[in-house]
Amino acid sequence: MKADPRGVLTGVHFMDGDHACCEGALAAGSRFAAGYPITPSTEVVERFASRVPTVGGTFIQMEDELAASITLQGAVWAGAKAFTVTSGPGFSLMMEHIGYAAMTETPCVFVDVQRGGPSTGLPTLPAQADMMQARWGSHGDYEIIALCPNSPQECFNLTIKAFNLAEEFRVPVMFMMDECVGHMTEKVVIPPADQIEVVPRRHTHKPVDEYLPYETNGDLVPEMAHAGEGYNFHITGLTHDERGYPNMTPQIQDKLVRRLQNKILQAADRIAMFEEEQLEGADVVVVSYGITSRVAQRAIEAARGRGLRVGKLRLITAWPFPDKKIRELAAKVKAFVVPELNLGQMVREVERAAAGQAKTFAVPHAGGGVHNPEDILKVIVEAGRCQTA
């Protein structure tokens, strides 16, 4: 289905990543956001607050992030496409409701404009240190999807993608921006609405007496009904059966939690998005995401200038982690180099997926700025010298 033109600001803009993310949400059909101010993410909801009454919708500033992250889910069950926006400290508070969204299969988007941590950390400066929190932050076993834009244009494009994936899989999608990308201003092209593909809600067509809220047929994703439609359904964060009723036996737990995982894992290849460059014949592959992918590109080009065979793999989807892609590459290359604005998060995943077939080199950075490309270059050179594992 095509985007509703009322929300699409078609044209060529010079816009920062935060604002582009807001425009992406509006283009995707979101007409509801609940938020709580936090640097460096606030511009997203500020723009939404200004824009949404002119396209028919609601923004509410809640009393805290706990509230914001569940208010949006109430809106989803009333029929809205909804999201919230935050940064590290607020993201920590939202963990409970990421779990609730995963358990109740509430399609929604959490935008995290990452800044330096832990705790209050560096409110105005970048980091990419919430990547593991995005995946594992709420308790229990569950899967989410996480996307990492590296430009304002991608903040627009991928926010639409985030909403689409949320609807397709009925899962909370983490939109993992960083302060650099959020506060960077570049040209953003917003196409006409009829060129924007939007995934509608998986709304049930079943009559009231045949509908079971968590019944699935083959593709593991159940159909939704909304409050006020007469379905009299029940939703709970407790372990539940197909009727949505609490049923706390090991058998039901196993069936439910495995389905919640498998609906994402079985589609991992379809969800995975990368940007690849010169992977064929590469000795070293630099794996990066978000702002660091742009910084790393300088180092990659400098290394190629020195005659090294360096490939690039940019993760656009961070979660589910593209195990298969890394595994395939690991069989062909000597080493992976993983620069990121944290002291070692996604590098662990690369190392795990490589399973000893290729060496993995981290290029850690505690955040507060971006890497000096020289530091990445040094590790690429070192990795190029290593013997094949």
Added chain:
Amino acid sequence: MPDSLINDPVNPAVNPVEPFLRSDRMPSIWCPGCGIGTTVNSFARALIDSKIDLQSLALVSGIGCTGRVAGYVKLDSFHTTHGRAIPFATGLKLANPKLNVIVYSGDGDLSAIGGNHLIHAARRNIDLKVICVNNLIYAMTGGQTAPTTPEHSTTSTNPYGVFEPAFNLPHLVEAAGAVYVARWTTFHVRQLTRSIGEAFQKKGFSFIEVISPCPTLYQRRNKMGDGLDAMKFYKEKSKVRNGAPTSEVGLTMTGEIVVGKFVDRERPDYQTLMRAQYAESLGERFVEQAEMVCS
């Protein structure tokens, strides 16, 4: 449902509130003598009396014994996270203003972990009907101190007696901005039914506190007997004082229980104010929210 069935005195075998319940989930988890089922009865009767469109209702609960109400009513019902029933309900109401949204939860859920949401929803005057079943204790987790537990009573986390002052919930929510505030006990089933019906007529944040026995934990630990003893206690100690200043209705362990309708006032609700503000500031640029069903 035919009225004859609802008020059939010769056929007491038919529970008139049964059509409002998920009979496939009975029996409930509630203990013998627990008051929560009584409040649900009053709630169901209020639905019958008010002739409200059942399809327009959504009921939201948090966590705890009262939190399980959402699982037993045959309505669109949401059992959310601990303390967050009110913000979830806020999202439902704002995204679909046609819904009649009820928050049905316990004292600990609403006033401790959810206390911040309670006062802010009252301040904003979100159009929600909040039914707060106050059993004076954390019951689901085994009898710990709640913000409502009266001083000098004993709990599992204050084994030597509670020494911290308790919240006076009607006073709190009135100060925060609620338009309708009432308190009853589970002894006052008719009055409670009437109050719930009145709240349905109000537009704005309505709060009904229901003092309800927990024989298993609060009553037993404080040597206050069983469910029947609680009814006798409520009957003896309750004083109906409609319009009483909420500052004077705080509860003590053995003292008077002031009940009645304390607050009934008019204030424009959140969505009315929001629309008025947008219309004034944006003029023709303001676009009313369409139905958000994105199917």
Added chain:
Amino acid sequence: MQLTEIRIAGFGGQGVILSAIVLGKAASIYQGAYATMTQNFGPEARGGACSAQLVVSDSPVLYPYVIQPDILVVMSQEAYVRFGSELKDGGIMIVEQDLVRVSDLNKEIQVYSVPATRIAEDLGKRMVLNSVMVGFFTAVTHLLDPDAVRKAVADSVPPTFRELNLKAFERGLEYGTIALSASPSLAEEELQAQYSRE
């Protein structure tokens, strides 16, 4: 257009950020090149100092930050003190001549001075000094096509102030063209001129 790093710095209210937006738009939207603009946020960005960074290039801009600017625009003494030394050898410095005193320069740089605030005041609104600056920048740097910048000015300001800003842009452009036709003053010469005035 080679990759060019630009820093614009001054104090709040001078339109520092807007200047960078206008130049970035001109490059990326009206001239088919690429531009990335970043700015300093946080407590240090409130009130006093204000700075924007712009990287423009014919090819996509990867590294988004300015490491060593090719062009530095300074509109306050504080900005001059803070950023003056980072300018690349052989770079261009553009100064608001009534607000910045250039001194201590030991690099081979070209300094262009413009009384942007005074020109803006002559036009009736001090607010448009950033458009004067942008016009002057366009003339002395030859980095961007004046037509592209003109369009960017027009669509970056509120409609009610469009005419005035365009006028300010033309005045700045004109001032720059004249300044350029006179021999460009090297830093030393500028310094001497400064001292001789005292």
